[in-house]
Amino acid sequence: MMKKTLPLLLTFFVGVVGAMGYFVPAGGMTKLSSTLNDFGIIIAAVAFVLGGINIVQVNIPIVVRRRPDWGYKLVMLLSAVAVLLVGFRLHEFWAPAQKGTVAVSPVSDLLVGTPEAADTAIIVVDGAPRDLLVKIDGKAVLDPARPGEPARMPLRARVLVEKDAAGNVIPHVVNVSDTARTTPPRYDEYEVSISLVAGGEATVKPKLTYLLGPEGQPYLWLFNYIFAPCNATMFALLAFFITSAAFRAFRLRNVESGLLLGAAMLVMMGTIPLGAELSQTWLYRLQEWILSVPTVAGRRAIMMGAALGAVAIGLRVILGLERSHLGGD
Amino acid sequence: MSATPANAAPRGLMERLRTMDRRWLFLFMGLAIVLPIFFPIGLPALPGDATVDTYDAVANIKDGSRVFMSIDFDPASRPELEPFAKSVLVQLKRKRCKIVIVSLWEYAPPLINGYVRSILQAPLNPGGPPDDPLNKIYERKTDFIFLGFKSGKQAVINTLGQSLPTAYPTTQEGEPVGTIPIMEGIRSVQDFKDSGILILISAGFPGAKEYVELLSRYELPIVVSTTAVSRTDLQPFYSSGQLKGLVAGMQGAAEYEQLVNPPGEQLGKKGLDVLNIGTLVIILAIVLGNLIYLAERRQQKRAASGGGAS
Helix, strand or coil: CHHHHHHHHHHHHHHHHHHHHHHCCCHHHHHHHHHHHHHHHHHHHHHHHHHHHHHHHHHHHHHHCCCCCHHHHHHHHHHHHHHHHHHCCCHHHHCCCCCEEEEEECCCCCCCCCHHHHCEEEEEECCCCCCCEEEECCEECECCCCCCCECCCCEEEEEECCECCCCCECCEEEEEECCCCCCCCCECCEEEEECCCCCCEEEEEECCCECCCCCCHHHHHHHHHHHHHHHHHHHHHHHHHHHHHHHHHCCCCCHHHHHHHHHHHHHHHHHCHHHHHHHCCHHHHHHHHHHHCHHHHHHHHHHHHHHHHHHHHHHHHHCCCCCHHHCCC | CCCCCCCCCCCCHHHHHHCCCHHHHHHHHHHHHHHHHHCCCCCCCCCCHHHHHHHHHHHCCCCCCEEEEEEECCHHHHHHHHHHHHHHHHHHHHCCCEEEEEECCCCHHHHHHHHHHHHHCCCCCCCCCCCCHHHCCCCECCCEEEEEECCCCHHHHHHHHHCHHHHCCECCCCCEHHHCHHHCCCCCHHHHCCCCCEEEEECCCCCHHHHHHHHHHHCCCEEEEECHHHHHHHHHHHHCCCCCEEEEHHHHHHHHHHHHCCCCCCHHHHHHHHHHHHHHHHHHHHHHHHHHHHHHHHHHHHHHHHHHHC
């Protein structure tokens, strides 16, 4: 009894509370309805996990037993695993606690005995990969030999040592990040604040981690160069099949099909700029009228009918008269 | 592509067309799609009333307002929706608007992150004056935020109407929404009613139709860009005033792009030539198919009356 009764009771409760949330403005009812809504969001997220498990459960036996098309199933499973692995932010597990080290020396060999030692210090930045962008106090360190290009590491930059009104040394901020802003960065970012004495030197060694996850380059490469073209191609095939179907099936057999054909031709010709050009826009106005008046009238009628049908089905589900959602017999 | 037996009677033109291998049609359609990309015609699009209403609705919001965007499409719908998505982001950037972006489609976030990087976080007019708003680099969390994808379909939309932080408690990077400066004072999408607008870019379910069905009771200013096949679903809402604007299909997106005139490559304009020629090919295919059908019927009638007479 509980196998059927409990789910029916639950359906009744959730359906009634969900509907009452719209009609009863009392705070308790609205909050309860909102909580059930949140349950729905969580269950929808769990459905993704269930879907993934189901794919594995269904397809692994086919691959193991070498059933027909097992090769395609294997490709699908391997692709799913590959995307799953690069989609997780796995780099967060092996990223070092410190993204870099700084060694400060009060004396720089380059400045010893020079007049610059009075007010200048040296910042050395050395790390891999070498093509990351280094900014000191917000200003990019550029390569003098290649105008506009960031200097490659290891690099040495001279900085002025300044003090504030209280006589404290103003620290310099060194930022190391991936260069391009319009493509996703390959590595995470490192920023450190260094206080230097005049004539001194600081050596910064960043230890940046290659980024994985939904913003990582591997994932985006798979998305942009494999998934997106395949997804777009499946949709693009429609153009060819529509042409073939239009040639073979869109025929003037009777009055009704003639009306349909006529309206379709007018709308198609009126939609494209060529039609508007050739007809001095009357075709365009006609297709706008067709889409705004008779189409909307028909569409509204269908939507109202569908809404009434949804109410009827919903009532049947809530009252337990419709049990197809329970599965089984 | 079709073989004729050596001893068969010669076939008429109509018969040959009727039994033509469909791969000729595919080839013709393929050329019609590919050639305009390499040899653009450049016919202008006549902006329709619905597109102009959409443009005006966005243009009339106050500069610097906060705007809510739901971008719900996948790579399959890019040709129809991407020109609008990019154009409206440029238009909002010109108005220095702050943007809150969400998504209900799991394949949308990589596309959205790409638009953010290439439009919001990039200078679009490098040679222009330094105070050109198009050159501003939008800061994440203060000028814009992308809250990410959330599964749950209508449940999420319903919750957005009551409590945005409940629908999106954290950003896609895991930061609590309450700590994001741009989200200050926003309890739900109703808070965009007076200061801003809701822009929905939707390819199907869940999307604009569900937003309108579930949130229209709050009387929010909503504009929508959708695919051409979904236009009839949303046209009743536009006609009744529940939507302030409706941009449909590649045609509408190209019209909108023409109105905004964003810098750089204009995909809608390119796509319009393909749409022109492709539609003409379909019209020709329909006309040819009907000519063949009418010729067949006439032949059958002649054969029937000729057989009856003898």
